[in-house]
Amino acid sequence: MKIAVIGAGAMGGAVASGLCAAGCDYKITVSNPSAGHLKPLKEMGIAVTSDNTVAVRDADIVILAVKPWIIESVIAEIRPVLDYSRQTVAAIVAGVPGRQLCEWFLKDSELPQLMIVMPNTAMEVGSSMTFIVPVNAGEASVSAVEGIFNSLGTSMVIDEAHLPAATALASCGIAYAMRYVRASVEGGVELGFKASQAQQIVLETLKGAVALLQRPGSHPESEIDKVTTPGGLTIRGLNEMEHAGFTSSVVRGLKACVK
Ligand SMILES: NC(=O)C1=CN([C@@H]2O[C@H](COP(=O)(O)OP(=O)(O)OC[C@H]3O[C@@H](n4cnc5c(N)ncnc54)[C@H](O)[C@@H]3O)[C@@H](O)[C@H]2O)C=CC1
Numbered sequence: 001m002k003i004a005v006i007g008a009g010a011m012g013g014a015v016a017s018g019l020c021a022a023g024c025d026y027k028i029t030v031s032n033p034s035a036g037h038l039k040p041l042k043e044m045g046i047a048v049t050s051d052n053t054v055a056v057r058d059a060d061i062v063i064l065a066v067k068p069w070i071i072e073s074v075i076a077e078i079r080p081v082l083d084y085s086r087q088t089v090a091a092i093v094a095g096v097p098g099r100q101l102c103e104w105f106l107k108d109s110e111l112p113q114l115m116i117v118m119p120n121t122a123m124e125v126g127s128s129m130t131f132i133v134p135v136n137a138g139e140a141s142v143s144a145v146e147g148i149f150n151s152l153g154t155s156m157v158i159d160e161a162h163l164p165a166a167t168a169l170a171s172c173g174i175a176y177a178m179r180y181v182r183a184s185v186e187g188g189v190e191l192g193f194k195a196s197q198a199q200q201i202v203l204e205t206l207k208g209a210v211a212l213l214q215r216p217g218s219h220p221e222s223e224i225d226k227v228t229t230p231g232g233l234t235i236r237g238l239n240e241m242e243h244a245g246f247t248s249s250v251v252r253g254l255k256a257c258v259k
C-alpha cells in the first residue's frame with residue numbers, strides 16, 4: 001500500500017519514521033516545502049519531495065499533517081490531482097470540523113473517502129492513542145487507516161461529537177502527563193534526589209500504576225485505598241494535593257482545552 005504524508009513536522013514526521021521503525025510494508029512518500037524536516041526521513045530510506053502533488057499522485061492513502069491554518073490551501077493544491085474513486089484522505093488536524101473539510105474537498109459533487117485522525121506525539125515510539133473519525137468513509141478505508149495507526153500504537157474509531165474530548169484527553173493529554181512528571185521530579189529534587197534519579201523513580205512508579213490499572217476490573221480509587229494506611233503518610237500527601245486543587249485543576253484544564 002502506498003502512503004503520502006503531507007507535512008513532515010511533529011505529526012507527519014512521526015507517522016513516517018514510526019511506520020519505518022516498525023518495519024511496516026508501506027511505500028511512503030513525504031512532502032514538505034523545506035528540506036530540513038525531510039533530511040532525517042530521507043536518511044531512513046523514505047521517499048521525499050517538496051511537491052505535494054507529486055507525493056499524492058500514486059498514493060492509496062493521503063495523510064495530511066499540516067497546521068490548521070494551512071490545510072485549506074494544501075487541499076486546494078492537491079484536489080485537482082486526487083482520484084476520489086480510489087484514494088483515501090486522513091486529515092490530522094485539530095479544530096477543523098468534518099463539514100468544513102468536505103466543503104474544501106468537494107469536486108464535481110464528489111468527495112474522497114475522508115476521515116479525521118487525531119494521534120499524539122507518542123507515535124514516535126509506537127505508543128500513540130489515536131482517534132479516527134469517519135467523515136465520509138466506508139468500512140474498507142477506515143480499516144486501512146486503522147491498520148496504519150495500530151502500527152503506531154492503539155486506535156479507536158469515534159464519532160465527531162467526541163473528538164474535542166478525545167483530543168483533550170490524549171493528544172493534548174500527553175503534555176498534561178509530562179507536566180505531572182515534571183512536577184513530581186521537581187518535588188523529588190527538593191526532597192534530595194538528583195533530577196535524573198527522581199525522573200527514573202517517577203517513570204518506574206508510573207509504569208507500575210499503569211500496569212496495575214490495566215488489569216481487568218481495576219479502578220484507581222481501589223488502588224489508592226491499598227496505599228493509604230489510616231492515619232499514614234500517603235493520605236496526608238493526597239489531601240494536601242487536593243487542598244491545592246489537584247483534581248479540580250486537571251478537570252478545569254481539560255474543559256478549557258475543549259472550549
Ligand atoms: N503536535 C501534536 O501533538 C498534534 C498535532 N495535531 C495536528 O497535526 C497537524 C500538524 O501539526 P504538527 O505536526 O504539530 O505541526 P508542525 O508545524 O510540526 O508540522 C507541520 C509541517 O507542515 C509543513 N508545511 C507547511 N506548509 C506546508 C505545505 N504547504 N505543504 C506541505 N507541508 C507544509 C511544515 O514545514 C511542517 O514541517 C495540525 O493540524 C495539528 O492540529 C493533532 C494531534 C496532535
Ligand SMILES: O=C(O)[C@@H]1CCC=N1
Pocket residue numbers: 094167171172
Ligand atoms: O495544541 C494543539 O492545538 C495540537 C492539537 C492537539 C495537540 N496539539
